[in-house]
Amino acid sequence: MTIAYLGPAGTFTEAALRQVDPDGTDHLPASSVPAALAALRDGRVSSAVVPIENSVEGGVSATLDAVAVGPEVRILAEMLVPIRFNLVATQDKPLSEIKAVSTHSHAWAQVRDWAETHVPQAEYIPASSTAAGALGLLGDETVPYDAAICAPTVCETHPELLVLAENIGDNPEAVTRFVHLGGPESPLPERTGADRTTLVIPLWEDRAGALMEILEQFATRGVNLSRIESRPTGNYLGDYFFSVDIDGHVQDERVAEALVGLRRICPTTRFLGSYARADHKPAVVAGHHTDGAFTQARDWVADLRNPR
Amino acid sequence: MTIAYLGPAGTFTEAALRQVDPDGTDHLPASSVPAALAALRDGRVSSAVVPIENSVEGGVSATLDAVAVGPEVRILAEMLVPIRFNLVATQDKPLSEIKAVSTHSHAWAQVRDWAETHVPQAEYIPASSTAAGALGLLGDETVPYDAAICAPTVCETHPELLVLAENIGDNPEAVTRFVHLGGPESPLPERTGADRTTLVIPLWEDRAGALMEILEQFATRGVNLSRIESRPTGNYLGDYFFSVDIDGHVQDERVAEALVGLRRICPTTRFLGSYARADHKPAVVAGHHTDGAFTQARDWVADLRNPR
């Protein structure tokens, strides 16, 4: 029961994985989100942990795109990880003497203000992950940088990395949302009352009209959107799909009926899962959108169709 | 199995009744629409025929109001009757010598242009029905008018009425829609593919918002409205309900789901029946609103809820 994750060890993704499987060791670090997904789809692993949304950088495009096409997958759980960055090096030196800094481009985007203030002279060298940048400092090969920016966990496991500056993220509240993905036959997570459902909805030609039609499918059933992001399909300029999170579980009648409506108007709508919210915030549902209201109204219509 | 109708004999309502029961004789003329409804609700008759919509005067308020409150009734069928008017008298005389004309106020409204041109000197005397006005001319008591306006059928059954002018309606295409009403336990008319469903929907405080919410319940399921009329509830100025006809039958999935939605947002929504259209005009339904589309989308959601 191996779990793939966006590696290497020491990244924020590994911290998220630890929330799902604190003591496990059967973990496969993947070099990219598509690689983690491929391992899941090939059956080499039984599940995978990848980032899906970052409070600073937005939806993680690689994940949104990878789950939107190809064999279906299911979100089994979501995990929130606070994002903290350290500046590390192998030699203690004043910040003003650092020549080049390496880290993943997403991490660099999140420390940009700090860097412009404290290490304005440093060149930026992209790395394939925050951990890879830091560990490069410890390797045998020469690297073209003398400092790196990484997650605190890397420092814990590699005490030979000196922390030159701690908690340097521009937004101290930064958090990343990760998802635990399984195959399409995974058991549906139980409804908790504080759930989220994730969907992929293609947007057809007439964008304004199509988007309004989609939104009305939610509005008429009192379903709230907690995230809506557009992504290009890659076919041509202006061809999009939407990645959407809604409050509620497919076992909620209002969600189920909204999905029926979406699937009718767009038969390629994709269901990515219903699962418990990491923040345990319950959905607020007006009386006429509750399961009870659906049941009563359906009973009424059933009686109309079959007068006693 | 008596059928009540808005009498007396010789009115357009009797012509409508003849479409439902051509050869029957067990008919009870009622003095008003509420009286016909009362006979049905009391069990004195098994069904009733009343006018519901006139192409010139609009919805027949007495009917719309009578079916909207009180014990439930069901529309079993609708009938269309062309509206033709004759000017009758007991003595042949030039139109310019007619002093007063009697008829029902709705009929008077439909011949107003003709009357202003041909009998501008005549006073108008209201009658409780077109037939009553005409038959008053034949009665023993003196009536304060010397001509009447009535349906051609009255002339056929009372040859002593002289026809001074034929087909005097201002709109030669005028037609009135009648309905055949039964009790709430009546069998639901079969779905024909060219059906109509009639509803009573209260309009709550915020009129613009409420009306849009109602319309969206139809729009999201591709249900077309063929009639929408407002009526006051009688409680206070500005308190309304809507009388609505939609294309389709409650056995159509799109109609059933729209009714579930309406009933949820407004639990006092009233169903008056699904029945064949008199004009046999089939509903035009887009592919994604057909029963097949509903079935496929529901199967999809059912599978999501119970992964195999």
Next chain:
Amino acid sequence: MTIAYLGPAGTFTEAALRQVDPDGTDHLPASSVPAALAALRDGRVSSAVVPIENSVEGGVSATLDAVAVGPEVRILAEMLVPIRFNLVATQDKPLSEIKAVSTHSHAWAQVRDWAETHVPQAEYIPASSTAAGALGLLGDETVPYDAAICAPTVCETHPELLVLAENIGDNPEAVTRFVHLGGPESPLPERTGADRTTLVIPLWEDRAGALMEILEQFATRGVNLSRIESRPTGNYLGDYFFSVDIDGHVQDERVAEALVGLRRICPTTRFLGSYARADHKPAVVAGHHTDGAFTQARDWVADLRNPR
């Protein structure tokens, strides 16, 4: 400066007229709403007072239809008159001995419950107005009824009418709204902050879509509807226009812009006037729909179009 009104003297309409012109005498009673309108349009009178909306019977169709077509008119003011009914006769007698009662059909509809309880044996004889029915009892000619239902004012001016029962309306809160109409060149009533605007809006083929488009013109500018009623055009079954009251004055920017939108999508939209509400209830307007918000937003766009 004669004022026409729906007569005869002694009706509720005359009471409304007294609110506009308490001491005047230059008043022309008209036999019908169309007749009052014709006098205004012909220039025989300078203005006219007619009923427009009844809390029990709804919009007064004759008025809604008469102002919707033909030469334009303007509503200059609205007046509210409480509706009270008395049962009158020329001889004192027990209610159980009354054989026939005459009144206008709208009045009859408003006392129906009382009548069914107190004079169930009495036949109903329609009259062309409440006053006409009562005064018929005093005339030289024999009338086929021995009691009438009329407004209290008739009793005041005709003490020979005995009041057999007072205040017999089924709804003691019943009120009728009247309007004072002038020609299209009438000065626009001043904006008071508690205003109403009345419109006539045709409804085109696709009813659900057209109605939503109309409502959105109001909704996007935060304009609330206080009345919306459908009326048939008389052309064919299912052809309607809407008579609509909105909160606010055409001098309010949100109302003006909504009218521009309506007029664009429906060039035959008709403006019947902006005038003070009889109840002085001020419009509730969200901050982003105020005149100030419009001015700021327009200045912003004007600057964009002409960068300095």
Next chain:
Amino acid sequence: MTIAYLGPAGTFTEAALRQVDPDGTDHLPASSVPAALAALRDGRVSSAVVPIENSVEGGVSATLDAVAVGPEVRILAEMLVPIRFNLVATQDKPLSEIKAVSTHSHAWAQVRDWAETHVPQAEYIPASSTAAGALGLLGDETVPYDAAICAPTVCETHPELLVLAENIGDNPEAVTRFVHLGGPESPLPERTGADRTTLVIPLWEDRAGALMEILEQFATRGVNLSRIESRPTGNYLGDYFFSVDIDGHVQDERVAEALVGLRRICPTTRFLGSYARADHKPAVVAGHHTDGAFTQARDWVADLRNPR
């Protein structure tokens, strides 16, 4: 009159710059989109060319984010550049012997299928730009890769780069849209009839409702959206703004009025410019949304407000 652009020379951005300024030489390559924007805002350059939308990768986040905050800028023109990729090296060798390939991560995403098929053994080394990756092969310092993926123009200017494979993009139709940006005082580009307007619209708390309100501001004026993309504000998970392209020019009345509406409901709406479409595709406008329709409707309302 220096023009900044996302450098270095040899990138697709330089090709876009050549469309604006074919023969100029006063060009400043910037190391990042924010750096190009900073040069413009500081007054070091008079304008800047940056990518805004890629048919494969979607909106260019760095650009969308950089123009959404900070001092205002204006889009003066848009340019389309077809995207073609070559695999280059300094030594001719079979593809199967390539050990590591460097390029910008966006470029890597666009050749992923080709790479998995033809150089599956190669490690991916991120570069800060496609040109930087290729030129690294020619530098004095050792680089940890033996091939690079870049635009054909780099090969033209550096013949010492051997082309191992041509036109290796996964989507041969790939195209990137670039914009030419000026300061807020730039003259407004003339209306051509085939124009685009770009906006930044914050999305407030209630996402579904807010998004519908925004879309209705466009819908009620017949304004079509050609692009709508969400971007996080960076404040917290779920806080977004929308980057939107609409068909038409702020000098079009329908666009101007939609902007007034947007600005009212969201006073921080930002205007990024109206400019000619690179594809010269004219906007399709229904009759009731033309400038003529606006003028007529406004004249009508102006007359209502000032009766002659």
